[in-house]
Amino acid sequence: MVDEIHALEENGTWTIQSLPPKKNPIGCKWVFKIKRRADGTVERYKAQLMAKGFTQVEGVDFHQTFVPVAKLVTVRYLLTIVVAKQWEMHQLDVNNAFLHGDLDEEVYMSLPTGFRSTHSNQVCRSRKSLYGLRQASRNWYSKFATTLIQYGFQQSEADHSLFTFSHGDIVFAVLVYVDDLILVANDSISYTTFKTYLHQCFRIKDLGASSYFLGIEIIRSSSGLFLNQRKYTLDILTEAGMLGSRPAYFPMEQQHQLSTDSGDPISDPEQYRRLVGRLLYLTITRPELRYRIHILSQFLQDPHQGHWDTALRVLRYLKQSPRQGIFLRPTSLSLMAYCDADWASCPVTRQSLIGYFITLGGSPISWKSKKQTTISKSFAEAKYRAMAATVSELLWLRSLLSSLGVYHAGPMHLLCDNQAALHIASNPVFHERTKHTEIDCHFIR
Known part of the structure; x- marks a missing residue:
């Protein structure tokens, strides 16, 4: 607890002052955690000071709270690229990540439990974000994204949590999930330089080669990655x-x-x-x-x-x-998708169930099973809507692939087992029974 207070004070997280009139301070509490490794052994003991953000008032203490985090499809996608390109992969952790975000709003917090001031009316005026504040994650993400862009990174339009850097033959990619980072690089010297830059801006802990990320155990061998x-x-x-x-x-x-x-x-x-x-x-x-x-x-x-x-x-x-x-061992960097659907399987709504499974070079990266939002009148129509949903995912994945400097030169393959749906896709004439799916037909073509 003492170490946590010293870290907060050294970071300039707050200043101690008297509570202004007509201002209500939010509370705080201590949270204790035991961080464990993949095998269950104790890595470290951690004490965190959390603000009681549930007492904040929107429009007064905070405004925007949304922050993007990496899609798990992107995580699998990036790992597949790492295996195919034989890049280095490292995992970084930011110490007290949320404390680096700059706070624009006027927020007051009561003094931490166990630490008192000589004056009873004094509170903490928050200058930087603190764990528990509604806007803490958003402020940290904005600060980190700005730091990467200043270094020369570009933010992916397909997934805003993916940042890429390219200079000559040197390629970096950083994937952000709150305060956990995956860094992939094709040059160890440039990686060391970039890590030093990050450590100057934030307190970065290098966890070495990625082996345990978001509860996923990553086992790397000469033949691929096992998750x-x-x-x-x-x-x-x-x-x-x-x-x-x-x-x-x-x-x-x-x-x-x-x-x-x-x-x-x-x-x-x-x-x-x-x-x-x-x-x-x-x-x-x-x-x-x-x-x-x-x-x-x-x-x-x-x-x-x-x-x-x-x-x-x-x-x-x-x-x-x-x-x-799943095992990631890409033989190439080509996308292939399989889609399927049943017809009116839900006895209550009569909605059809669609599903797709997409591979990159034979490695599974994206899959989904969900109900269609509309009711299909025929089995072929249900299949066709499954194809439309799969095409949407394929287009997004191709855009994500280009963010990493890999361009899908050939066509993407979409496999469907319904002849009627395939004929509709290839037939340029719309008939009476297919005119209500005209938008999907045009979209797939």
Whole structure:
């Protein structure tokens, strides 16, 4: 706690002064964390002073709060490029990242617990951002982005959390997820120079080659990268008390017949919602779970016993394969997509379910399973709308690829197994039955 206070004071986070009239200070509290490595061992003990930002008033204490973070598709995308180009990959951490953001609003905070002043009416006038403030993450991101742009980086239009630098044969890329950074480079000398620059602007800790990022274990070998969430999976099983359960070899019955009234209501709906939320994050490296979690997510408002039993079946499946993940070994840098759809599968709304799976050089990077926003009148139309959604993702991925200096010269391949949808895509004449999908037809072409 003392070290944290010294760091805040050295950074000029606040000044001590008397509380002006008609001003209300926000509170603060201490938060203690144990940071662990991928194998579960303790890395360090951490004490953070948090402002009680929930007491802030919009328009008075803060204005804008939104801050972009890296899309997890971008993370997989960048790692695939690293393997293909044989670039170096490092992980950086910013000490007290939010404290570097400049604060424009007039914010007062009560003195930290355990530290007192000689005058009772004195408070902390915040000069820089502090953890817990509504605008803290936005201010930190703005400060960091400005620092990179001044160095010569360009911000990607496809993902604003990706910054690229190119000078001759030297290429850098920085991916920002709050205060965790992935830095890839093709030149170790230039990387050292850039790291020194970052350390002068912020207090940077070099964590070495990336091995554990956002709960994802990264194992690099001569043949590629293996991504898995073994520790996260075991944590879910431990919390649910399923470590000693009997394993299952497939996550869900093929004809599950789940509906809104599957059994009696469960006594603790919050437990179901928390479990589904944690499983949703597991789909980062487990694409085979995407459809199952999509089904379970439809019953968050009023879960019943049948839904809970199905969720436990997914946990039993995880029990037999906690180390499963995805392997990135691109043979080329060409995009290929597979799309599919069913027809009117939802018994309540009659909406169709679409899904796509996209690879970069054979390495899986993007997948999705969701309901269509409109009702399709035919099986071909449902397939065609799945193609339109996949094309949108392909165009975005091609734009993201160009941000890294890689240009997709050839065509992107989109595979669909419905002949009627393929004929509609290739036929320049719109008939009576396809005129309501005219925009999708033009878009795909």
